[in-house]
Amino acid sequence: MSDLRFDPVSGHWTVIAGNRNDRPVEFLPLERVQKRLICPFCGGNEQETPPTKMMYASDGSQMESSPDENGNEHDRWSSRVVPNKYSAFCELKNFDERAAGAEEPLEGVPEVSTSKVAHGPYFRSALPGPQEIIIPSRRHILSMSSLYDDELKVLFRANQDRLQSMRDCETAKHAMLFMNCRSEAGASLEHIHLQLIGSPVVSEHLKRRVERNRLHLDTHKESLMASLLKWEIEQESRIIYQAKYFTVVCPFASRFPFQVWIVPNDPSVSFLEADEDVRDELAFMSRDVIRRLEEALDSPSYNFLMHMAPFGQMAADHWYLEFFPRTTRAAGFELGTDIWVNPIAPELAAKRLRS
Ligand SMILES: [Zn+2]
Numbered sequence: 444m445s446d447l448r449f450d451p452v453s454g455h456w457t458v459i460a461g462n463r464n465d466r467p468v469e470f471l472p473l474e475r476v477q478k479r480l481i482c483p484f485c486g487g488n489e490q491e492t493p494p495t496k497m498m499y500a501s502d503g504s505q506m507e508s509s510p511d512e513n514g515n516e517h518d519r520w521s522s523r524v525v526p527n528k529y530s531a532f533c534e535l536k537n538f539d540e541r542a543a544g545a546e547e548p549l550e551g552v553p554e555v556s557t558s559k560v561a562h563g564p565y566f567r568s569a570l571p572g573p574q575e576i577i578i579p580s581r582r583h584i585l586s587m588s589s590l591y592d593d594e595l596k597v598l599f600r601a602n603q604d605r606l607q608s609m610r611d612c613e614t615a616k617h618a619m620l621f622m623n624c625r626s627e628a629g630a631s632l633e634h635i636h637l638q639l640i641g642s643p644v645v646s647e648h649l650k651r652r653v654e655r656n657r658l659h660l661d662t663h664k665e666s667l668m669a670s671l672l673k674w675e676i677e678q679e680s681r682i683i684y685q686a687k688y689f690t691v692v693c694p695f696a697s698r699f700p701f702q703v704w705i706v707p708n709d710p711s712v713s714f715l716e717a718d719e720d721v722r723d724e725l726a727f728m729s730r731d732v733i734r735r736l737e738e739a740l741d742s743p744s745y746n747f748l749m750h751m752a753p754f755g756q757m758a759a760d761h762w763y764l765e766f767f768p769r770t771t772r773a774a775g776f777e778l779g780t781d782i783w784v785n786p787i788a789p790e791l792a793a794k795r796l797r798s
Contacts, residue, residue, distance in 0.1 A: 446458070446459040446567060446569065447459075447559075447567060447568040447569065447570060447643070447644065448562075448565060448566070448567050449559055449565060449566035449567065449568070450565065451564070451565065451566070454647040455646070455647070456644055456646055456647075460529075460530075482583055482632070482633075482634050483632070483634075484576075484578045484583075484632065484634035484636055485581060485582070485583050485634060486516075486519065486520070486581025486582070487515060487581075488515070489510065489514060489515045489516045489523070490510075490513050490514030490515050492525045492528065492576075493525050493526045493528055494508065494510070494514070494525070495508040495510070495516060495523055495524070495525060496524045496525055496526060496575060497523075497524040497601070497604070497605070498516065498518070498520040498522070498523050498524070499520060499521050499522040499523075499597045499600065499601050500518075500519075500520065500521060500597075501519075501521045501593050501594075501597060502593075502597075503521075503596060503597050503600045505604075506518055506520060519581065520581060521579075521580070521581070521593065521594055521597040521598075522577060522578065522579050522580075522594070522597045522598050522600075522601040523577075523578045523581070524575050524576070524577050524578075524601060524605060525575065525576050525578070526574065526575060526576075527574040527575060527576050527638065527640075529631075530572075530574040559644075568643070568644065570614065570643030570644065571614055571643060572614065572615060572640060572641050572642055572643045573609060573612055573614065573615055573640075573641040574638070574639065574640045574641065575605060575638070575639045576636050576637070576638055576639075577598070577601055577602065577605060577636065577637040577638075577639060578634070578636050579594055579595075579597075579598040579601075579635060579636070579637065580594050580635070583633075583634050584634070584635055585624075585625070585633050585634070585635065586624055586625075586635060586733060586737065586742070587622065587624065587635055587729065587730055587733050587747075588730055588733045588734045588737055590635075590730060592727075595723075595726040595727065595729075595730055596722070596723050596726055598637075598726065599722045599723070599725060599726040600719075600722060602620055602637065602639075602714075602749075603714060603715065603717065603722060605620075605639050606618055606620060606639070606714070606715055606751075607715055609639065609641045610715060610754050612641060614641065614643050615641025615642065615643065615754065616641075616642060616643060616644060616645050616753050616754060617641070617642045617645055617649060617751070617752075617753040617754060618639060618640065618641050618642070618751065618754070619639070619640050619642065619748060619749070619751075620637060620638075620639050620748065620749040621637065621638055621746060621747065621748035621749070622635065622636070622637045622638070622746065622747050622748075623638070623744075623746050624744060624745050624746070624747075625742075625743070625744035625745070625769075626744060627743070627744030627769040628744035628745055628746045628767075628769050629746070630744075645753045649752075649753060652752075653752055653753065653756050653760065655667065656752070656760050656761070665710075666710045666760070666761040667761065668706060668710060668761030668763060669710045669761060671695075672690060672692075672706050672708070675690070675692050675695070676690065680790045680793065680794075681693045681694070681695060681789050681790055681793045682793065683703070683732075683735070683793050683796045683797050684797065685708075686724055686728060687708075687720075687724060688707060688708055688709070688712070688720070688721045688724045688725070689705050689706060689707055689708060689724060689725060689728055690705070690706050690708055691703060691704070691705050691706075691728060691732060692704050692706060692793070693789035693790075693792045693793040693796070694789060695789060696789075697785055697787075697789040697792070698783035698785055699767050699768070699769075699770070699771060699783070699785060700768070700770050700771060700785060700786060700787035700792060701736060701739065701740060701768045701770065701787065701792045701795075701796070702765070702766065702767055702768075702785075702789070702792075703732050703736070703765070703766040703796070704763050704764065704765055704766075705725065705728050705729065705732065705763060705764040705766075706761070706763045707721075707761070707762070707763065710761040713757060713762065714749065714751070714762050715757075725764070729747070729764060732766055732796075733745065733747075733766070735796045736766065736768045736796070739795050739796055740768050740770060743768040743769055743770055744768070744769040745766060745767060745768045745769060746766075746767045746769070747764060747765065747766045747767070748764070748765055749762065749763075749764055749765075750762060750763055750764075750765060771785075771786070
């Protein structure tokens with residue numbers, strides 16, 4: 444059972460996720476655990492995960508789940524979506540049905556309260572949040588750089604579909620789409636997968652981001668990211684490359700070495716509404732960024748994530764993808780001050796990634 448706790452000192456929400464103690468431990472030292480022999484995300488092993496929520500064929504079309512008597516899928520899928528077996532928030536069952544307008548609370552679904560409740564000097568909440576895993580290949584591959592063209596396109600179609608579905612879910616105030624790749628990035632299974640978490644609360648961090656965006660928009664009549672992008676294109680030194688719909692850049696105040704953004708050139712294009720051309724370009728650029736990082740840094744662990752404003756506040760925001768190769772760790776100064784020390788200038792990182 445998960446517990447959502449609020450710390451009034453730092454203003455942070457924390458999920459105390461008790462059920463995650465049972466998570467797969469593939470990356471613990473071999474002497475401490477038995478290596479998993481069956482990968483739950485490989486094609487043919489579908490019975491090892493919760494039942495399929497959605498499957499996509501290699502042309503991007505949605506497929507009906509048709510499991511055999513063992514729970515394995517009959518048909519060859521390209522991307523497959525399953526509920527997260529080890530969810531961080533408490534589980535919300537059947538959020539698709541709820542999004543579709545079910546009037547009566549569904550059995551097993553906790554009632555949603557909109558406010559946190561006092562717990563001594565603290566606050567807590569037991570809000571549910573939908574969570575899914577998106578498996579982008581039936582092949583056992585360890586990085587997004589190994590995805591085929593077709594798999595990539597289908598993956599980004601699936602990402603868009605599932606984000607749209609989460610937007611329509613009343614309990615999700617914000618959605619975070621991300622990938623943890625390799626052990627240092629927090630992956631507990633090596634077969635690559637994306638996670639999509641619908642958060643029932645909007646963190647202070649996100650609220651401040653929305654507020655900064657709104658202030659900039661009011662003052663300058665363009666989004667903050669549009670202003671930054673214009674300046675970066677003039678400066679050139681941190682630009683890795685530009686394409687029709689997106690620009691790849693190492694941000695001016697990078698907190699980590701080789702931090703990379705993929706920013707849409709047109710801030711009015713929402714990922715949720717993006718057409719196939721835009722989606723495909725983003726898919727190929729994402730793989731390209733990871734290939735460049737793997738070449739420059741000898742296949743590091745990495746995270747990438749999609750920054751989006753909370754649902755209902757997206758008009759004032761500018762979404763983008765961010766990549767974090769894990770080459771450094773937070774130490775005392777970073778943990779105590781939230782000011783980060785980055786030993787590699789983004790200008791130098793961009794130069795290395797361009798070549
Ligand atoms: Zn696998």
